[in-house]
Amino acid sequence: MRSAARIEAFLEMMSAERGAAENTLSSYRRDLEDAAEQLGGRLAEADAGAIRAYLGDIASRGFAPTSQARKLSALRQFYKFLYAEGLRADDPTGTLDSPRKDRPLPKTMSVAETSRLLDRAALEAADDSPGHGSLLAARRMHALVEVLYATGLRVSELVGLPVNVALRDERYFIVRGKGNKERMVPLSAKARAAMRAWMEVRNATPALAESPYLFPASSESGHLPRQVFARELKALAARAGIAAAKISPHVIRHAFASHLLQNGADLRAVQQLLGHSDISTTQIYTHVLEERLVRLVNDHHPLADRSG
Template identity: 65%
Template sequence: MRASVAIENFLEMMSAERGAADNTLESYRRDLESVAETLAARGINLPEAKADDIRHALDGMAAQDFAASSQARCLSALRQFFRFLYAEGFRQDDPTGVIDTPKKQKPLPRILSVDHVTRLLDRAALEANEAAEADEHLKAVRLHALLETLYATGMRVSELVGLPASVVRTDHRFLIIRGKGAKERMVPLSQKARDALQRYLQLRDAMPGADENPWLFPALSESGHLARQVFARELKGLAARAGLNTASVSPHVLRHAFASHLLQNGADLRTVQQLLGHSDISTTQIYTHVLEERLHKLVSEHHPLAD
């Protein structure tokens, strides 16, 4: 069977029997026709291809700098195609069954240096002290409290803006955070974060209707508390005023900075996992590059044979 006929039959089956969307069918067509063309240049008919032929085609994609996700998508289309040929009796095997899916490389998390975080926090503190107008003063003090708390705890931005006011009513050297899956974890608070929260709490409690709102950071929103997008926007503005690249600053980047700076200063991966609220250590392992850098520096500085 010619490749073009096999591809058309496969697409017709995907449309009629599985109700595949037009975009999905077009994606399958592009990937299958591309591989068919690559194999035809070597005198190989796609429906008759062997596992090594498929690997050759995928290697060609890699050589052209196609992303691993693109290669994986193409292989997925090929798997469906050859399963169809097997089910219809056109083949006695599936050559894609022994081919591993190309692995996506996890990008390293963007982080801020300690110096850049310090500049952010110093700018937030300066604006909290200098803002004269009542509304601006409240927003500046709130932003300072948000930043100090986020960098001190590394909590998710959704956890931060959704903190209940009750968590800081008592001895708040520690915060109890309710994270994903309603799981609770305890994280310590720095003295600077405690001071910034107490200062903000005094202003918050003086707000009209504050007693009726259970959230630490109340707002006129559907949820009743500060929206993540509002915090992110205010943080970008602060970064610009602090002379930092706004594209490199976000609440999630500060969470990464918290974790990376802990590891740089001697914390172990398990501790960071618990503080971040990761259920699986593999999620925390995106920070292993920090550990590798620390170990390399340790050996370079202390090994007797190091240059």
């Protein structure tokens, strides 16, 4: 019963002090009660060896690495609470490694594919012949893809950009991202030019001119819905001779990061540009760094075999 009382005290703290949501509390309760049951009701007193054995047991029961990591996270929080409250003299999870989670490599595009996509968007945006179709749509798409590839913005950040981003015509702007955090984002000359061309037709369209958004639309949000952009992006890719299934706004965001790293950018700098709060999120791109290091050694090490 001692462990049950400790679990209740922990959940009460998480609710009162951390403002944990009901789903979070329920998840902690399930994980901690499962651990307590497997440890014979002695969860509060368990040592590192007992917890390691428990983690081995749940792995043998077929739990996915993500579920194992979640259960270990719940245990870490629980023992950290006990230690902080003076209910334990140590934290038995301090020496335990998290289960390895296999993270799929992000889909991305080659530099050549990205260039084809941007070139096709630029070609369509420059064609104002009568039979061409909607110049408004073409210039909007050109501005969207140029800004997206130049900045690596999240699609929600991109479609919700305020119009003053284009009015200033500066080499960078401040974007408010996840968690209401602000970050500075650079703009390429091509992206600024595409925005200027878009603003010409945007401001000449009465239904759009007064909107506070760079990409206005008659939607509930007042700006272009992300789903509409994603659909139109796939259509542009098809016209550029690229498989539509390979393309999404998120893929272009990944291309932005991958191409920067391929060309020598620092992982920390890419983390800041993408707006990742934790470097571990950005580390999905370490395969790019590894490839670059191999190429660097092969190209420059005096004993490298360059016969191939």
